[in-house]
Amino acid sequence: MTASITSRSYQPSPSTKVAFLGLGVMGYPMAGHLAMAGHQVTAYNRTAAKAHAWAEEFPSGHQAATPREAVKGARMVFCCVGNDDDLRAVVLGDDGAFAGMEPGAIFVDHTTASAQVARELYAEAQKRGLHFIDAPVSGGQAGAVNGQLTVMCGGDQAVFDQVAPMADAFSRAFTYMGECGSGQLTKMVNQICVAGLVQALSEAIAFGLRADLDVEKVLDVIGKGAAQSWQLDNRGKTMAVGKFDFGFAVDWMRKDLGLVLQEAQRNGARLPVTALVDQFYADVQAMGGSRWDTSSLIQRLR
Structure with a gap:
């Protein structure tokens, strides 16, 4: 067991040369699970010191100075960065991943980005004889550390089928959702659900506290009934x-809700509660809570 990830049993899979771009709170453990599953992982991170630390923690891994260098000879390239612009920065250009990938190689993007x-x-990958998923x-930092992420995928079915056995190293569910963009759209559905659930849970707990109830006991009771949810189980008491x-x-x-609301403008979906909760999160930011967990919505109600 390493300091940053929880060791687990891995499905047997032939050792494969892969690259991982982006070693943030999600990418660092995801790349670590790939290394611990026996794959030859070369990692790239915009802050080189983070890549150096990762390579020291996982001696079978290596670091590279650019995305292009990291992907050299890799059959699959995994990526988890911050947003659309960060993604373009590591994929495109002379030092980008696409410039260094060999024909037939697969780029798997785990960034929460736009469809x-x-x-x-x-489309750019297709022009170059590459594949893109x-x-x-979903699952947060804990899911990444434990290798238990839920992954929703868009792209070509045959390409997805090649990636799935490899992705078992860091996921508990790796699911094909349809054509390219379907993964991102499914993640938007997830974030709509989370936003509404956290706001409702915030109001419920704030109400319970005002009513002088034993909120811990309340959560234990209602968690056994129709109000049960992941948010209640994992965030209610904190x-x-x-x-x-x-x-x-x-x-x-x-950032994620911004993507949701932009897509809703495009497709005509009505998201009144989601738009309201997004503004509530803006209130939390104004309170100094930019780096607080999303469950901090309750702070507005105290």
Whole structure:
């Protein structure tokens, strides 16, 4: 077991040369699981010191100075960066991944990004004889550390089928959702659900505290009934005591909800609650909670 990830049993898979671009709170452990599963991983990170630390922690891994150098000879390239612009920066250009990938290689993007950029990069990959899968993840930092992420994928079925055995190293569910962009659109559905659930849970806990109830006991009781959810089970009690120094940051959630609302403008979906909760997260940012966990919505109600 390493300091940064939880060791688990891995499905047997032939050792494969792969690259991983982006070693943030999600990418670092995801790349680590690939290395621990026996794959030859070369990692790239914009901050080179982070890549150096990763290569020291996983001696079978290597680091590279540019995305192009990292992907040299790799059959598959995994990526998890911040947003559309970050993704384009590591994929395109003379030092980008596409410039160094060999024909037939597969680029798997785990960034939560727009469906538009997924389609853009899919088309560019096709021009170059490469393959592209959009594959955003859910499960947060804990899911990445434990190798238990849920991954929703868009692209070509035959390409997805090649990636799935490899992705078992860091996922508990790796699911094909349809053509390119479908993974990102599915992640947007996920974030719409999360936003509404966290706001409802915030109001419920704030109400319970005002009513002088034993909120811990309340959560135990209602968690056995129709109100049960992942958010209640994993965030309810920490919300009640005002603990938010972990998990998925408010800044990241606002970025994701921005993508959701942009897509809704395009497709005509009506998202009144989602738009309202996005503004509530703006309030949390104004309170100094940009890096607090998304469950910090309750702070507005205290």
